[in-house]
Amino acid sequence: MAGPKPQPFQARDKLAFLLALVPYLMDHDRVTVTEAAEHFAVEPEQIRDAVNLIAVSGLPGETSAYQHDDLFDIDWDAFENDDEIVLTNRVAIDDSPRFSAREASALIMGLQYLSALPEYADRASIASLIAKLSRGTSGAVAPVSVGGAESLESLTPSLALIRESVDKGLQLEFDYLNARGERERRRVDALQIESIDADWYLRGWCHLREAVRTFRLDRISGAVVTDAAIEHRASDVRLPALFEGSPDDLEVVIDVEASAMPLLADFIPDGARSTPDGGRIRTTLRVSHYHGLKRLIASMPGVVTVIAPEAARAAVAEWAAAGAERYR
Incomplete structure (x- = not known):
């Protein structure tokens, strides 16, 4: 059954159509009326009317009067005999600013x-x-x-499967090593891939937690695309900020210079107790894993001291020692 017949353009629609048609014709040295009509989903007669209008359009010269070179022109023989559109003179657009x-x-x-x-x-x-x-x-x-984009597949073997999961609309299942060193089998509806510096993350609806969760790609292993259709899409759920707090977050007690507190505002949960001690403040951070904590502390040397838990102190100390070793 044929689709509904396109309606005549209103004045505003006609202008928008012409502004889209001219660049299209410039990108195609020679195009038939039928091809142009199919591309813009309009009747061939609407394309012919637009071409006739383009042919009497232009930009007046210094005399404010239109000369031949001030108007668009087409190959009229090709247009009238072969129903083909070929621009033979282009006005103003060739002189418009271009990207450097x-x-x-x-x-x-x-x-x-x-x-x-x-x-x-x-x-x-x-x-x-x-x-x-x-x-x-x-x-x-x-x-x-x-570089990050090209090396992504080599750094994260699971990426191809994530793409396949998204393309086919099927759930993805994998083993995940969480921040506590525990390995769990997860089944997710893949929603989005994001990166922070050199780290890449999968945002997905986790069927085990029944909520949106964030997974570091280098902690994913044994990934397979299942036969089960996804139940959630990115347009169906609210994706929180990449590092928005969750019940699985880890709490870390720190001492920080009072002047640096604003730099940590995104990591300090609402209601966290902050105790002044001289020029420093003892407070609590929430992080999704100690890897992110190491990067955070390394970015503020001498300003922040990790107090507890011991696992957090050890992670930061090992990170610092490994960095110092590279300078020997």
Whole structure:
């Protein structure tokens, strides 16, 4: 059964359509009316009307009067005889500001990063946009790549399975080593991949905990894609901040310089007791694992001292000793 017939454009819609059609025609040296109509999901006659309007559009020159070179022009023989659209003169758009090579390189790197994430993997639109950025700059774009994105699969063997789980809409099952050194079998609906520095995390709905949980990819092993369909998607649940507190968090008592307290605000739970002692304050942090605690303490040398528990003190001491050893 044929779909509903496209309705005539309103004035605002017609302008938006023309603004989209001109770049499309510029990206395609030669395109048929039928191909353009299918691309924009409109009737071929609407494409022909738009092309006729483009042909009398332009930008007046210094005399404020339109000359031939101030208007768009098309190959009328191809248009009238073969129903093909070929722009032979382009106005104003060729002179519009373009991304510099450096700006385009930065955008391309960001797109490469996105293409490494399961929810964006194999998106043809990303590859198309990268190609357009490479062509549409004011200078040559240097070959660039995001090291973290390219090395992600080699660093995390489970990534391919996570992608497969997302693509097929099936639950993912794996062994997970938690912050306490305990290994549990988890079954999750994979929702999103995120990274902080060199660490990568899977956000997923955990069927064991019946809530959204965060899993470090390097702590995942034995992953398999199950036959069970996922029950939750990223659009269906609220994804908390990456390090938002959870009942599984670890509590750590620290002494910190009073002036540095604002730097730790995100890690201090509501209602935590803070006791001043001279110029320092004793308070409690909540962290998801001691690996994150090590990084946090290392970023504030001499400002923060871990008091308890002993496992937290040992983790930080080992981290510091390993770092000092590298300088010998």
